[in-house]
Amino acid sequence: VQLVESGGGLVQTGGSLRLSCAASGRTFRSYVMGWFRQAPGKEREFVAAISWNSGQSYYVDSVKGRFTVSRDSAKNAVYLQMNSLKPEDTAVYYCAAGRIDTRVGVPGIQSEYGYWGRGTQVTVSS
Secondary structure (H helix, E strand, C coil): CEEEEECCEEEECCCCEEEEEEEECCCCCCCEEEEEEECCCCCCEEEEEEECCCCCEEECHHHCCCEEEEEECCCCEEEEEECCCCHHHCEEEEEEEECCCHHHCCCCCHHHCCEECCCEEEEEEC
16 A cells, blocks of 8 residues: 655745645545644644545644645545645645544544555745
């Protein structure tokens, strides 16, 4: 199983980036696909997630209205569209996959995800 992120880079405040996560090695139809980020000196935190089957999406409050998570079943890929970026969004962004029961709540716990990518750097300049 492999998750490979791409699309990171350097952008000015207010700009946009679209992160991609290419998934391979298995079918993720029954999985939740999550995005996490880790800023320098901080712990990794939940950003967004999407249920592959239902398309239900979840977001941390700080990105609601600015970020959109989506998936493309034909390409076995997940995306994170990030708009109105702020310097505090600067971090390494990770894609993750897990078999999570979303009936119990927002799938934001890292230990629930069994597969992780290596991350892609996003830097927002002020």
